[in-house]
Amino acid sequence: MALNSDSPAVPTLLREINERRVLDVLRINGALHAAEIARLVGLSKPTTAALLRGLIDVGLVDEDRPGDLDSKRARSVYSAATKIGISLAIDIGARYLRAATADINGVQLSEVSVAVDEMNLKQLLASLNAAVDRALSDAASLHEDIVSIVIGTPGVVDKRTGQIAIAGTIGDLDGIQLGEVISREFGVEPHLENDINLVAIAELEKGLGRGVLDFAVLSIGTGLGAGLVLNGKLHRGHRGAAGEVFYVPFGDPFDPHHSSTNPAGGGLTELAEQLASTSVASELKKPYTTVSILDAARRGDEFARMVVEHEAERISLYVASISAVVDVELVILAGGIGRQADVLLNPVRKMVEQLLPFPPRVEGTSLGESAVLVGALQLATRKSQEIIFRERSSAIDNDFVTVDR
Amino acid sequence: MALNSDSPAVPTLLREINERRVLDVLRINGALHAAEIARLVGLSKPTTAALLRGLIDVGLVDEDRPGDLDSKRARSVYSAATKIGISLAIDIGARYLRAATADINGVQLSEVSVAVDEMNLKQLLASLNAAVDRALSDAASLHEDIVSIVIGTPGVVDKRTGQIAIAGTIGDLDGIQLGEVISREFGVEPHLENDINLVAIAELEKGLGRGVLDFAVLSIGTGLGAGLVLNGKLHRGHRGAAGEVFYVPFGDPFDPHHSSTNPAGGGLTELAEQLASTSVASELKKPYTTVSILDAARRGDEFARMVVEHEAERISLYVASISAVVDVELVILAGGIGRQADVLLNPVRKMVEQLLPFPPRVEGTSLGESAVLVGALQLATRKSQEIIFRERSSAIDNDFVTVDR
DNA sequence: GCCGTTGTGTTAGGAAACCTACCGAATTGA
DNA sequence: TCAATTCGGTAGGTTTCCTAACACAACGGC
16 A cells, blocks of 8 residues: 555646647547547547647647648648657567667658678677668668667566576677667667567567457477566566576476477477387478478378477477466467467367366467567657657756745 | 546546545554645645545544644644445355454454354355354444455456356355355445465565565465466456466376376375385374474474475476566465475475576465455455545535536 | 538636645744 | 744645637538
């Protein structure tokens, strides 16, 4: 039973709340005339008109007099300003480096993808700079326009220090170094975030997670990990390690690789090697690869189907663990293997239903390879909007002191 | 990007926020004079005085003129009203039935505990009625004074239907029936809640979870289950089944009893039976009981220590699962076995640190047998406060309509 | 093609919430 | 004892919202 907020409610708080509402309405609905805004926001016309004047004064809203381009009796239409800063998203993957930009309203302006291949930090940063420069020029923007930056990366990002731990997939990547370099380069402190968490945000905003209060994204690819959305918000955990389901101690708890149950990494091919001795007919030949196995399974190859069945069992264990602990409505499979959901989905569903009395829905991701980028852009947009709003609205009234009270 | 609230901000919203702040301040700090309240709330003296007058008018605040009983220059002291309704908490356990009451500010007024023993629903309800009646008379209160009721029970309580599923420990308990009976009896719709969730709330408010944003209570006793507090709030999950860690598929995933890893129920004695063949010296004799094993371990009996060590390993698996999925800062052991944390704590900590790169702190509960009741009372108090506040504050201004806008 | 209806945006007047400043009364402390 | 402090209260003013009324433009039925 603590106080909900530090400061008490004063009249200017009302203005702030209502200004935010007006901006939200404009960002959701696009250009509108004043009376329509008043109805959607729920305020009277005079008040709405005053709000709009204030927002126009600080440059957060644009007014257009379209001759009579627009409909009916409207004299002016209003829209959320666009050219007041951009957000930058960067995805540092194991095989690709991607960058994207969006305007202050979250509309994507550009996207750049560069293949990377075993490079050191110096080379990585050079590629990164090139990619960002291209993303900026494609968006007709400059370094100074960047309001916020979100970087997606494998590994656990510590909330306080920004340090990246248990990265694994990218050799000598260090969160502090990276943060400092970016910060120096762009004059903006970047926000580092675990890549799978960003996929979860992407699913929440633009994917299968829309409107779902509790769901998880289980990513099976180079590594194994999950992103959790609980009560409609990303759950990072105490040190940002939520969703590190690799550490659920199945099988021999002291095997550091959890090889008997890990469906990620080389899990699928290892499984095939192990099962090769069972003399089931197959057109598959060694060396097995993830792709060849999945393709054979799609063609109906008996041995490949058996391997996939086993893989599905392993995946189910992790789906079940997540759901047993947090009871999600939906689990979305993603990542290199998770994206091949067509052959995995049904066996996983069947198994999960046997394991749990309250099984979640299980689906394959509806987002493509740039899911991390989409999530990062989403997060960066929210940050930018908050920064710009604070900046502009405080510019109006920052001059009075209190004495008595 | 949706609107944060349905209605826009109007001046009366300020009043409501500030009224709540004043009440909060009084409930936290006890009786205060007006100037002190103004300082704590952060509002000016005239505004605070007006707020207090309003709250006194509707009976939410009491004004006392203590002659000069109280200190200094204060003419009046103000305190949150107490005699405006009570909250009722009921704990339906496997072996005990408990009831407790608190005033509107959460101050406990009475507590009653009754042993129950294999009874049918009819007998259970009779005992329940008797216990509640005693709790009420001990609190010098009447049925009509009850504002809200929270009932703790084993099993998963569905948010929407109130139905109880997978109860197990209590034979023919049915949430709908129970809710209906209570509702008819007291004229108040009771809120049913999983008992371990209530322990988590108790730890959050009065136990080791105070100030901890992310923690779990792992209850090991008749059954196995966990309560999760994430981001400072109880996490119930999509169907209220969050924390049902019994279903994490360790060992043979198709063993419905998960007997190879379950530390709860008869887990400890079973473990002892299994290990009896290992010829380790022991003063323990069959039949083993949970109590005799734990006592022997405390005395240093080698065999008993080995059994406890194994039990600790099993517990660690569940601690690790929870932490791998949601990354909690702290796991609190509770329940019949969990309360015997003295002998379990160190081996569990050691094991958990081997299993996880980010191990949580592990502690034994600091709350006694009435933890469920404490949590239920907490929840009921919050509900009562909200109900009474709504009732009283809407009594003032519920008479005007809008036309133009 | 005219004129009533409808909808937009503005002005005027007022209500509700907050604030600062000041003042008298009571207590405290030098 | 008397100055300083603190309390509760009043007066006057600001910010924010509201309803009501009105001018003006567009639409549509006749």
